[in-house]
Amino acid sequence: MNYRVIKENKLFFLTDENGNIVENHSYGLGLYMNDTRYLSKFNLKINGEEPILLHSDGSENYMAKILMTNPHQEKEGSLILWRESVEIERTRFIYDDILYETVTAKNYYPKTVSFELSAHFDADFKDMFIVRGFQTGKVGRRTGQEINKNQLDFLYEGADEVKRTTSVKWDTPHDRASEEGDVHFSITLGHEESKAITFMIAPKEGEEKNQVHLPAHEALEKLKASYTEWENSMTSVETDYLPLQRLVDRGTDDLRVLLTDIGYGRFPVAGLPWFGVPFGRDSLIAALQMLAFQPEVAKGTLLTMASLQGTKVDPWRDEQPGKIMHEIRSGELANTGQIPFTPYYGTIDATPLFLVLLTEYVRWTNDLDTFHRLEENVKRALQWIDEYGDRDGDLFVEYHQEAEKGIANQGWKDSGDSIVHRNGDYAETPIALSEVQGYVYQAKKGIASIYEKLGKTEQAEDLSKQADSLKAKFEKEFWMDDQQFYAIALDQDKKQVGTITSNPGHVLFSGMLNEERSLKVSDMLTSEKMFSGFGIRTMGEGEAGYNPMSYHDGSIWPHDNSMILLGMSRLGYQQHAKKVIEGLIDAGAHFEYDRLPELFCGYGDKIGKAVKYPVACSPQAWAAGTPLVFIQGLLGIVPDSTEKKITIDPFLLDGMNELTVHSMRIGEGILSLKVTRDCGKIQTEILENSSGCEIEQS
Numbered sequence: 001m002n003y004r005v006i007k008e009n010k011l012f013f014l015t016d017e018n019g020n021i022v023e024n025h026s027y028g029l030g031l032y033m034n035d036t037r038y039l040s041k042f043n044l045k046i047n048g049e050e051p052i053l054l055h056s057d058g059s060e061n062y063m064a065k066i067l068m069t070n071p072h073q074e075k076e077g078s079l080i081l082w083r084e085s086v087e088i089e090r091t092r093f094i095y096d097d098i099l100y101e102t103v104t105a106k107n108y109y110p111k112t113v114s115f116e117l118s119a120h121f122d123a124d125f126k127d128m129f130i131v132r133g134f135q136t137g138k139v140g141r142r143t144g145q146e147i148n149k150n151q152l153d154f155l156y157e158g159a160d161e162v163k164r165t166t167s168v169k170w171d172t173p174h175d176r177a178s179e180e181g182d183v184h185f186s187i188t189l190g191h192e193e194s195k196a197i198t199f200m201i202a203p204k205e206g207e208e209k210n211q212v213h214l215p216a217h218e219a220l221e222k223l224k225a226s227y228t229e230w231e232n233s234m235t236s237v238e239t240d241y242l243p244l245q246r247l248v249d250r251g252t253d254d255l256r257v258l259l260t261d262i263g264y265g266r267f268p269v270a271g272l273p274w275f276g277v278p279f280g281r282d283s284l285i286a287a288l289q290m291l292a293f294q295p296e297v298a299k300g301t302l303l304t305m306a307s308l309q310g311t312k313v314d315p316w317r318d319e320q321p322g323k324i325m326h327e328i329r330s331g332e333l334a335n336t337g338q339i340p341f342t343p344y345y346g347t348i349d350a351t352p353l354f355l356v357l358l359t360e361y362v363r364w365t366n367d368l369d370t371f372h373r374l375e376e377n378v379k380r381a382l383q384w385i386d387e388y389g390d391r392d393g394d395l396f397v398e399y400h401q402e403a404e405k406g407i408a409n410q411g412w413k414d415s416g417d418s419i420v421h422r423n424g425d426y427a428e429t430p431i432a433l434s435e436v437q438g439y440v441y442q443a444k445k446g447i448a449s450i451y452e453k454l455g456k457t458e459q460a461e462d463l464s465k466q467a468d469s470l471k472a473k474f475e476k477e478f479w480m481d482d483q484q485f486y487a488i489a490l491d492q493d494k495k496q497v498g499t500i501t502s503n504p505g506h507v508l509f510s511g512m513l514n515e516e517r518s519l520k521v522s523d524m525l526t527s528e529k530m531f532s533g534f535g536i537r538t539m540g541e542g543e544a545g546y547n548p549m550s551y552h553d554g555s556i557w558p559h560d561n562s563m564i565l566l567g568m569s570r571l572g573y574q575q576h577a578k579k580v581i582e583g584l585i586d587a588g589a590h591f592e593y594d595r596l597p598e599l600f601c602g603y604g605d606k607i608g609k610a611v612k613y614p615v616a617c618s619p620q621a622w623a624a625g626t627p628l629v630f631i632q633g634l635l636g637i638v639p640d641s642t643e644k645k646i647t648i649d650p651f652l653l654d655g656m657n658e659l660t661v662h663s664m665r666i667g668e669g670i671l672s673l674k675v676t677r678d679c680g681k682i683q684t685e686i687l688e689n690s691s692g693c694e695i696e697q698s
Helices: 216-233 242-257 280-289 295-307 350-365 368-373 375-389 434-453 457-478 503-510 515-525 558-571 574-588 626-635
Strands: 004-008 011-015 030-033 036-039 041-046 052-057 063-069 073-075 078-081 086-095 098-107 113-122 141-148 151-157 163-170 182-189 194-205 236-239 638-640 645-648 658-666 669-678 681-689 694-697
Touching (some): 004 242, 030 194, 036 194, 078 113, 086 216, 098 182, 098 216, 113 194, 242 574, 280 295, 280 350, 280 558, 295 368, 350 368, 350 434, 350 658, 368 434, 503 515, 503 558, 558 574, 558 626, 574 626, 626 658, 626 669
Antiparallel strands (some): 041 113, 052 063, 086 098, 113 182, 141 151, 163 194, 638 645, 658 669
C-alpha cells in the first residue's frame, strides 16, 4: 500500500507512508468523519525541510508508527545539522473521535543540537464524493481560522447549514503559530535526550460539545483495553500451520478496526479508505463470515439494517417498501440531496442476504428473541422480494436502475461491464442474477424453518413451496447443457447470459442445487479455466469479457471465494475447498502484513506471485472475514442450535497437523475442539461442549 490508514468508530485518518497529507495523491489523503475531509494538509518538517523516511509501520490496526530522520543541513559552509543526527518518530491513534499524534525527537549527535520542528495544517471540508472526483455541486464556505493559545481552529459553514470545525491542539509551548496553519517549535536536545509533542485533532459537527482530551498515554491505554476486550470475546484459533494462523489473526484484527455502532450494536463497515459506512451486502456478508467467531456482530448488523429498511417508493434513491439499503452517506452533498445516498437502495441482493444472515444467526445462537424483534422487518423483506424484487411475476428477482445518479448493475459485481454475454455484448436490464436466486431460495427455506418451529405452519408451508417452485424454474432457465454450468444471469429478454463466472458458486451455499450439478459447479470453479492457483476468478479465462486486470471480469475476490467455500464445506466437497483455501493462503503471503485485499488480479500462479490490483481497499471487511471462513470450512461445522445438533466433518491442509478452536459460541454456551493428524488419520477431540447440542461427526 502507498498509504497508511487508521480508524476508530466514525473517524479515519489516511496519509502517505511518511505520515503526511499531501496534495494530488491518488487516494485523496485526509482526516475524514461523516464523509467530510476535516484535515486536508498535515506536513511535518525539520528546519523547513522534509525528514527522510526510515520505516513506516501500519501493522497495528489501532496505531501507526513512522520513523524518520533529518537530511544533512548546512548553510554557506556552516553546519546546521549533521545528517541522521535526529530520530523523529510519529505515533498516531484515534480514541473517542480524536486523532492523537505524538512526534518524538531524539538526538543521537554527540553534542547538543538545536533545531526547529514545524507542522502545517489545513482543512478544506470537502465532501468525499468531491475529493474522489465523482461529483461536483453546491457547497458551503470557509468562515475563517482562530488561534487561541495552543489551539488552532478551522471553521466552515456547509450548504447543508451545518457548521463544521477542525480543532488542532498541542501540549507543548510553541515558538510561533499563524492562521495559515503553521505551528513552529524550537527544540534543543543534549546527547540522547528526547522531547515529545502531542497534537490532538478533533473534528466537530454542528453544536456538539467540545470533546474531552485525555492525555495521550491514557487514551491509548483505553484503546488497547477495547482491543483486548474484543479479542477475549472472539473464538480463538491455534494451528501449527503458521501461514493460516497469520491470516486469521490479521483478519480478526482488521474486523475490529472496521466495527462501527450507529446505535443498534456494532457491525462491520465495508472497508477503508472509502467505504467506512453502513453498507448493505458488504456488512451482511462480513457478519455472516464472522458467525463462528463473534455472532453478536451479526445481531448488530441485522438491527442496523432493519433500522434503515425502505418504507416508500422513491425512484431517486431506488427505494421500495421492505428493501434493505445499499449504502448510506452523511456528507454535505447527501444532506443537501445532491446525491441519493441518504440511504441509497440500489442493491438487489441485500434484502435476501438480510434474511439469510438472520436464519444463519438463529441456527448458530437459537436467539429467537431477536427474530421476534425483527419479525415485522422479515415480513416486509419477504413482501419486497415478491412484489418489487420480482418485477414481472416470473419467480426470479431482477434489478433495474431507477435513480438518475444510482448504480446500473446492482449485484455485488456492480461495475458497468460486469454482466456480459459470451459474444461480448453487455446484458440489458432488468437482469436476474444466478446468485440472487440462490439467496432468495435460502432465505425462504430458512425463514420457513423458523416459522415451523414457532408453530406458524401455514406460513412455513407457503414459503417452502415458493422456494421449491423457484428451484425448479432456476434449473430450467439457468442451466446450460452445452457448458454443464449455470448462466450468470438472465437478461431483459430472459435470455441466458452464458459467460462462465463465479456467481453460480454462491448458489452452492443455498442448498438449491442437486448433488450432480453441485459437483459440476465445484469442478468448474476449481478447473484451470476458473482457478488461477491463488483463488477462483470472477470470470473464466478465455471468455469474451475476461481480463485478469479488471475489477470484476477475471480478478480474484477473497470474499467471493469465501461464499463459494461455505457451500463446498456444507456439501462435503473437501478436496475442492482445500484447493481454494490453500490458493488464497498462498496469495496472502504476497500482500503487506499478510492481509488479503479487497481483490487482486487474476493472473495464474505461473507468474510466481499474486498480482495486486492498483486501487483495492485494504483492510476490507469481507476480505478480512475470509480466513475466518477457512476455519469454518476446515471444521466442516454446520450448527443448528434450534434442533440441538452440530454436525462436524473436519479436514486439515497439507503440512498442517493441528487445529484447535476455543470458545466457539453456539446455542446456550460454547464449543471447543481440537483436530489433529495422527499417522495420516484425522482425529477430533471435543475439549468442551456447553452448547446444549449433540455433536454428529460425518
